Amino acid sequence: MGLFVAQLLTGLANAATLFLVASGLSLIFGVTRIVNFSHGSFYMLGAFVGYSLMQVLPGAIGFWSSVILSGLIVGVIGVIVEVLVLRPVYKAPELFQLVATFGVILVIQDLALMIWGAEDVLGPRAPGLKGIVRFMGEPIPKYDLALIAITPFVLFGLWYLLTKTRVGVLVRAATQDREMVAALGVNQSWLFTGVFFLGAALAGLGGAIQLPKGGADLLMDFNILAAIFVVVVIGGMGSLPGAYIAAVLISVLNVFGVAYIPQSTLVLMFVVMAVVLTIRPYGLLGREEVAGEHGQVGEPEKPIKPASGRARIVVGLLLLGLVCLPLLDSHFVLILATDIIIFCLFAASLHFLLGLGGLVSFGHAAYFGGGAYVAALLVTHANAPMELAFLMAPIGAGFAAVIIGWLCLRLTGVYFAMLTLALAQLLWSLVFQWDEFTGGDDGLVDIWPSAWLSEATTYFFFTVIIGVGGILLLRHVAHSPFGYALRASRDSNRQAEATGIDTKKIQWMAFTFAGAMAGVSGALFVFSKGSVFPNELEIAKSFDGIIVVFLGGVKTLSGGVVGAASLELVKDYLTRFEYWRLALGLLIIFVVIVAPHGIVGSIRRGYERLFSRSTTRVDGESS
Amino acid sequence: MNTQQADSVLKVTGLSKSFGGLQAVSNLNFDVRRGELLALIGPNGAGKSTCFNMLMGQLKATQGDVFLRGEKITGMKPRKIWRKGVGRTFQITGTYQSMTVIENVQMALISHHKKLFSIRPYATRLYRTEAMQLLELVGMSAQAERACAILAYGDLKRLELAIALSHSPSLLLMDEPTAGMAPKERINLMQLTADIVEERDISVLFTEHDMDVVFAHAHRIMVLNRGELIANGTVEEIRSDPMVQEVYLGGGSVFANESSHA
Numbered sequence: 001m002g003l004f005v006a007q008l009l010t011g012l013a014n015a016a017t018l019f020l021v022a023s024g025l026s027l028i029f030g031v032t033r034i035v036n037f038s039h040g041s042f043y044m045l046g047a048f049v050g051y052s053l054m055q056v057l058p059g060a061i062g063f064w065s066s067v068i069l070s071g072l073i074v075g076v077i078g079v080i081v082e083v084l085v086l087r088p089v090y091k092a093p094e095l096f097q098l099v100a101t102f103g104v105i106l107v108i109q110d111l112a113l114m115i116w117g118a119e120d121v122l123g124p125r126a127p128g129l130k131g132i133v134r135f136m137g138e139p140i141p142k143y144d145l146a147l148i149a150i151t152p153f154v155l156f157g158l159w160y161l162l163t164k165t166r167v168g169v170l171v172r173a174a175t176q177d178r179e180m181v182a183a184l185g186v187n188q189s190w191l192f193t194g195v196f197f198l199g200a201a202l203a204g205l206g207g208a209i210q211l212p213k214g215g216a217d218l219l220m221d222f223n224i225l226a227a228i229f230v231v232v233v234i235g236g237m238g239s240l241p242g243a244y245i246a247a248v249l250i251s252v253l254n255v256f257g258v259a260y261i262p263q264s265t266l267v268l269m270f271v272v273m274a275v276v277l278t279i280r281p282y283g284l285l286g287r288e289e290v291a292g293e294h295g296q297v298g299e300p301e302k303p304i305k306p307a308s309g310r311a312r313i314v315v316g317l318l319l320l321g322l323v324c325l326p327l328l329d330s331h332f333v334l335i336l337a338t339d340i341i342i343f344c345l346f347a348a349s350l351h352f353l354l355g356l357g358g359l360v361s362f363g364h365a366a367y368f369g370g371g372a373y374v375a376a377l378l379v380t381h382a383n384a385p386m387e388l389a390f391l392m393a394p395i396g397a398g399f400a401a402v403i404i405g406w407l408c409l410r411l412t413g414v415y416f417a418m419l420t421l422a423l424a425q426l427l428w429s430l431v432f433q434w435d436e437f438t439g440g441d442d443g444l445v446d447i448w449p450s451a452w453l454s455e456a457t458t459y460f461f462f463t464v465i466i467g468v469g470g471i472l473l474l475r476h477v478a479h480s481p482f483g484y485a486l487r488a489s490r491d492s493n494r495q496a497e498a499t500g501i502d503t504k505k506i507q508w509m510a511f512t513f514a515g516a517m518a519g520v521s522g523a524l525f526v527f528s529k530g531s532v533f534p535n536e537l538e539i540a541k542s543f544d545g546i547i548v549v550f551l552g553g554v555k556t557l558s559g560g561v562v563g564a565a566s567l568e569l570v571k572d573y574l575t576r577f578e579y580w581r582l583a584l585g586l587l588i589i590f591v592v593i594v595a596p597h598g599i600v601g602s603i604r605r606g607y608e609r610l611f612s613r614s615t616t617r618v619d620g621e622s623s
Numbered sequence: 624m625n626t627q628q629a630d631s632v633l634k635v636t637g638l639s640k641s642f643g644g645l646q647a648v649s650n651l652n653f654d655v656r657r658g659e660l661l662a663l664i665g666p667n668g669a670g671k672s673t674c675f676n677m678l679m680g681q682l683k684a685t686q687g688d689v690f691l692r693g694e695k696i697t698g699m700k701p702r703k704i705w706r707k708g709v710g711r712t713f714q715i716t717g718t719y720q721s722m723t724v725i726e727n728v729q730m731a732l733i734s735h736h737k738k739l740f741s742i743r744p745y746a747t748r749l750y751r752t753e754a755m756q757l758l759e760l761v762g763m764s765a766q767a768e769r770a771c772a773i774l775a776y777g778d779l780k781r782l783e784l785a786i787a788l789s790h791s792p793s794l795l796l797m798d799e800p801t802a803g804m805a806p807k808e809r810i811n812l813m814q815l816t817a818d819i820v821e822e823r824d825i826s827v828l829f830t831e832h833d834m835d836v837v838f839a840h841a842h843r844i845m846v847l848n849r850g851e852l853i854a855n856g857t858v859e860e861i862r863s864d865p866m867v868q869e870v871y872l873g874g875g876s877v878f879a880n881e882s883s884h885a
Contacts, residue, residue, distance in 0.1 A: 300720035300772045306745050477742045481733045484746040488719050488730050495717035498679065499786060500702045500734040
């Protein structure tokens with residue numbers, strides 16, 4: 001009994017940080033509709049800034065003022081990010097801003113590395129709260145009790161701010177109808193900045209307040225990201241009490257999970273999320289998102305056309321160049337080209353969903369890694385020949401996509417995105433923790449292609465044929481009746497359903513198809529590397545895919561491929577430098593600001609502005 | 624037009640819908656007869672759109688049934704009802720903004736010919752002739768290759784009509800077909816619709832706020848008020864019905880000055 005209560009209290013104490021950070025994320029999303037990937041970075045900064053302040057400010061007063069000061073400082077950093085990075089791109093298509101926030105993550109990672117170094121930092125213990133209290137013989141840290149006591153006050157304070165003050169009314173109004181609030185004369189940009197300040201400050205506060213328990217390290221940003229998204233989604237977007245309940249639920253379950261079923265720790269919160277969303281699709285206290293009349297926010301994409309003769313010649317020439325690469329006789333170039341083609345196919349398969357289907361999947365790595373693992377497992381455990389394993393990869397990935405797609409497609413918008421993320425994480429943690437079958441953290445090694453493909457050059461040609469073939473297939477399907485039906489379902493679900501199109505089924509098939517194609521890229525990957533590790537399934541990989549699709553141009557057919565190829569090339573060059581994340585992050589932010597329609601989209605716009613004066617011209621994409 | 628034709632295309636019996644405590648539509652009974660243009664009018668909030676959404680399957684009825692040529696279609700999904708030969712246009716147009724005008728029609732034809740899951744042919748090359756004929760019918764052929772996103776609202780309404788006609792429906796449900804259009808455009812579009820449906824033997828049920836349009840084109844009018852059908856008759860009967868005048872039209876100029884809209 002004593003142990004049980006002690007565990008419960010630990011869970012409640014852990015919930016404090018989670019709630020602080022998640023409520024900030026929820027606020028920012030609610031008002032600005034920005035999925036702020038860099039929220040974890042604000043949290044990390046809060047911890048580091050708090051640590052530095054505590055070195056200078058002594059005693060209990062010093063400790064607590066450090067915590068509050070960290071919140072304020074991180075709030076100001078949030079404002080800087082909002083004004084410099086996000087303001088220029090508010091007009092860009094929906095979700096494009098998340099690419100910018102991804103750039104911010106990279107920048108902050110390297111800045112933190114420069115300032116605080118790579119070593120983990122142990123947080124000082126809170127003066128006056130260092131000891132423990134015994135409850136029925138079980139030790140309970142005093143600081144935990146303090147955290148448990150503080151959180152409800154924060155919740156109450158936020159609730160008061162949002163429901164009882166004028167600012168709060170504006171924030172809530174903006175959450176429901178931004179345009180109306182703007183029409184009533186409220187200066188939106190300052191409202192957004194204010195909300196960013198508050199959201200970032202809460203994250204910073206969360207980071208500083210957990211110092212005595214967890215310290216600070218450079219992995220905190222990504223480590224908390226998944227958890228806070230889960231909390232926000234379980235609680236219901238925009239609901240603070242919901243976020244609190246969810247934070248408590250997740251933290252408490254986590255503590256019990258660690259104690260009683262240790263192998264469940266990574267999966268647990270995603271299982272909870274999947275269960276909650278299956279029963280209550282909009283979270284515990286969330287309300288249904290009112291879907292817009294039109295499928296896409298912002299300007300609709302241009303009509304597409306099958307490639308013109310000229311475009312075919314250009315693509316043909318590029319292919320010819322690709323096939324001639326082995327003539328350079330550089331092993332390095334071949335490996336790089338192989339990697340790029342594989343990543344391009346992965347991005348193209350995600351683009352099919354994201355661009356054509358309007359289905360924002362945050363967990364597409366599940367099918368890439370899934371395909372790779374299916375092949376690797378068959379080779380490892382069943383001694384399957386490479387050909388068979390390769391063939392089974394897309395089938396396995398497609399099978400995973402059939403199930404995940406069926407579960408997720410009952411939801412829409414951000415909830416859909418979050419559930420895809422959760423289920424992908426489920427798969428990842430399964431692979432990560434099932435040591436005896438998947439090799440766990442050590443991955444699966446010695447997965448080499450058959451003899452006839454063992455030469456790097458032959459495997460490169462194989463990759464060209466399968467990879468480029470896959471990309472062309474995806475492109476052709478985009479022009480087929482099925483691709484059109486997918487776009488129709490996105491553009492106007494209502495009209496599509498009213499003209500005999502089973503939109504859910506179309507989307508489900510598309511989800512499966514995209515999953516299978518990602519599986520193909522995963523298979524190409526595993527046989528080119530000879531090994532596979534759980535990180536091929538993780539969030540970072542999924543985000544990589546999303547970033548390149550948006551960076552290339554989500555509303556253009558070739559956006560995914562162009563984005564993937566550019567980023568992979570740039571990355572290959574930049575990673576030779578020590579602070580490559582900083583450079584890459586700044587580059588991403590730069591591209592986002594100068595090319596808010598993605599690389600292809602913005603080039604096309606520039607081209608049109610230059611060469612088309614007449615308005616009667618039919619706009620169509622041909623590259 | 625012979626309104627005595629008893630050949631019923633759509634039959635509605637005891638149709639009701641309540642949202643919580645609000646009775647939006649109660650106990651509707653009516654027929655749509657073959658070849659007629661039947662108008663459903665009523666003030667805002669009378670239940671017209673609710674009624675439409677139930678007929679087309681977007682909303683589940685609390686009670687009552689809908690029969691299409693004797694077959695019960697209550698509770699069927701919109702796409703199933705569409706497959707049975709019912710077309711619809713929306714109050715607020717729903718078109719595929721990322722496609723060209725003709726592709727919007729081709730999409731409906733692809734669905735009609737059950738080629739939705741085909742991945743071999745290029746969609747733009749399918750049923751172009753048929754699609755072009757439909758666009759000609761509604762006077763949109765000149766704009767066939769334009770992006771749908773840049774169309775004027777009136778043209779979107781025409782396009783939607785072409786889409787609704789693409790599977791040669793026997794019944795057309797039009798929810799405020801002329802909403803948001805200029806007065807002259809309204810009459811033109813409704814005249815066009817009247818010509819098409821007569822030529823193709825299509826029955827039409829439509830809701831409309833513009834009495835000029837209703838009186839000029841409807842063969843028969845039903846008046847809905849607070850979810851109940853309070854009148855059902857020919858244009859003349861409705862114009863002279865004192866109850867209708869009171870609840871709906873408030874004895875306005877439409878009645879005093881009949882000759883102006885002939």
